[in-house]
Amino acid sequence: MRKHDKEKKRKSKGALRICLTGFAVAMIAAGAVVLTVFVTAPGREEQETKNITQSSAAASAERTDTGFILTGPGNYDSADTPVVADVNKNENSVTFLNLDLGKRYTLSMDGTTRLYDKYGESISLDQIETGDVVDITFLKSKKHLTSMQLSPRAWSYENVERYEMNMVRGEVSIGGEVYKLTDNTQYLSQGRSIEEMELNAADVLSFQGIDSQVLSVSVEKGHGYLRLSNDENFIGGWIEIGQSMIQRITEDMLLTVPEGSYQVNISHNGGGGVKSVVINRNEETTLDIGDLEVAQVQYGTVLFSLNPSTAQLYIDGTEADTSSPVTLEYGIHQLIARADGYQSVTRYIRVGEESAGFDIELDKVDEGEEESTQSTSSTASTQSTQADTTTSYYKVYVDAPEGAEVYLDGNYVGISPCSFRKTSGSHVITLRKTGYETRSYTIQVDDEEKDISYSFADLVQSSASNSSTSGTGASESSTSGSSASESGSSTGSTSS
Numbered sequence: 001m002r003k004h005d006k007e008k009k010r011k012s013k014g015a016l017r018i019c020l021t022g023f024a025v026a027m028i029a030a031g032a033v034v035l036t037v038f039v040t041a042p043g044r045e046e047q048e049t050k051n052i053t054q055s056s057a058a059a060s061a062e063r064t065d066t067g068f069i070l071t072g073p074g075n076y077d078s079a080d081t082p083v084v085a086d087v088n089k090n091e092n093s094v095t096f097l098n099l100d101l102g103k104r105y106t107l108s109m110d111g112t113t114r115l116y117d118k119y120g121e122s123i124s125l126d127q128i129e130t131g132d133v134v135d136i137t138f139l140k141s142k143k144h145l146t147s148m149q150l151s152p153r154a155w156s157y158e159n160v161e162r163y164e165m166n167m168v169r170g171e172v173s174i175g176g177e178v179y180k181l182t183d184n185t186q187y188l189s190q191g192r193s194i195e196e197m198e199l200n201a202a203d204v205l206s207f208q209g210i211d212s213q214v215l216s217v218s219v220e221k222g223h224g225y226l227r228l229s230n231d232e233n234f235i236g237g238w239i240e241i242g243q244s245m246i247q248r249i250t251e252d253m254l255l256t257v258p259e260g261s262y263q264v265n266i267s268h269n270g271g272g273g274v275k276s277v278v279i280n281r282n283e284e285t286t287l288d289i290g291d292l293e294v295a296q297v298q299y300g301t302v303l304f305s306l307n308p309s310t311a312q313l314y315i316d317g318t319e320a321d322t323s324s325p326v327t328l329e330y331g332i333h334q335l336i337a338r339a340d341g342y343q344s345v346t347r348y349i350r351v352g353e354e355s356a357g358f359d360i361e362l363d364k365v366d367e368g369e370e371e372s373t374q375s376t377s378s379t380a381s382t383q384s385t386q387a388d389t390t391t392s393y394y395k396v397y398v399d400a401p402e403g404a405e406v407y408l409d410g411n412y413v414g415i416s417p418c419s420f421r422k423t424s425g426s427h428v429i430t431l432r433k434t435g436y437e438t439r440s441y442t443i444q445v446d447d448e449e450k451d452i453s454y455s456f457a458d459l460v461q462s463s464a465s466n467s468s469t470s471g472t473g474a475s476e477s478s479t480s481g482s483s484a485s486e487s488g489s490s491t492g493s494t495s496s
Contacts, residue, residue, distance in 0.1 A: 131218035230290025237268025270330035271295030
């Protein structure tokens with residue numbers, strides 16, 4: 001019994017030792033595993049960090065190499081306040097005219113471009129017009145227009161018919177307000193730049209500017225040219241175009257006429273008639289009057305009453321004796337009445353009866369006010385002053401372009417180089433040459449006792465489809481002669 005118990009205790013102790021040994025071995029193995037984990041973990045983390053850093057660097061390098069710049073409402077690197085020179089809807093682009101440098105640049109548009117009126121409300125491209133003063137932002141590197149707004153600082157006058165523009169003083173009067181014309185002022189017609197001298201007194205203009213400065217002048221309604229053919233029987237008669245233009249018919253005349261449709265009245269010695277004509281901008285129109293009635297000379301007597309009675313009356317440029325009725329041919333006649341201390345008056349009358357009466361009253365000149373000539377229209381006034389203020393010994397020379405027909409206020413002068421008698425005031429010089437574009441310039445001639453000369457740009461060859469169209473080369477015109485700059489021949493004067 002005792003022997004069996006001893007044997008049982010011995011086996012139990014052996015099993016316990018085996019268990020302790022196994023536990024120790026297991027613990028040692030586990031420690032090795034844990035040690036291995038702690039030893040290898042730092043190396044693996046460093047490798048993963050290194051891999052992530054390399055991936056980020058590669059992605060960054062890939063983005064930098066594309067050169068792509070995202071366009072959008074907030075993306076721009078430049079800003080300007082230019083004048084809109086051209087809007088091209090087909091190419092979805094706008095051309096601007098920088099006011100400081102006078103240079104043009106074109107920017108493209110897309111769906112991200114934002115357009116606003118001066119109050120910040122969204123508008124369409126159809127509401128942007130040539131000549132508008134705008135504030136823009138853009139990406140210069142991409143030539144992309146980011147935003148365009150009608151400048152809140154800009155003012156505008158649209159479709160102005162009555163204005164007075166004086167290029168010598170560099171100013172224009174609109175509705176009683178006077179604004180400055182500067183070197184930055186841009187003159188535009190049908191999307192192209194023109195010279196101020198190419199404006200005509202009858203043009204309808206739109207003005208835009210900031211503060212007291214005019215930044216853009218746009219021609220809304222321009223002018224063309226009218227020539228008469230088969231007019232031999234009407235030389236010395238009169239032509240009336242619409243309600244505002246009257247001029248004596250001269251041989252080979254070329255008239256500058258506002259674009260539009262007109263009833264043209266031709267009269268001479270009681271004959272003549274009315275014909276319709278359409279004048280297109282910058283084009284020459286020929287009106288055949290050979291089929292009009294040629295009447296025998298008829299006369300009527302006109303009794304004139306002048307106030308003051310000491311006033312002198314000139315009929316068609318010749319002084320008339322008004323103490324008794326004056327015999328005049330049927331038709332239109334020009335009257336000029338003048339007296340010391342009174343404003344001169346110019347009128348046109350039509351004689352069509354055997355006898356008639358006509359009263360002329362002159363207004364006194366206010367103290368300190370220069371004598372001026374009143375007229376029924378600005379056109380008639382300009383034309384009537386030619387025989388009125390002519391200086392006898394001084395001339396205006398047109399030196400260039402050579403070989404062009406020269407017309408002064410519609411009347412043929414000669415082939416350039418040529419000259420004509422100097423007459424102070426505003427005049428229109430028209431240059432014409434077969435196969436070339438006709439051009440007209442408004443000039444301001446002073447009353448100084450010296451000759452002046454003009455040299456204009458060469459005429460531009462016209463296309464076969466157009467009889468005459470004003471060209472872009474006008475911006476290159478210049479003057480020559482030492483007295484030209486002194487007399488203001490490098491600038492024009494337009495009044496309406």
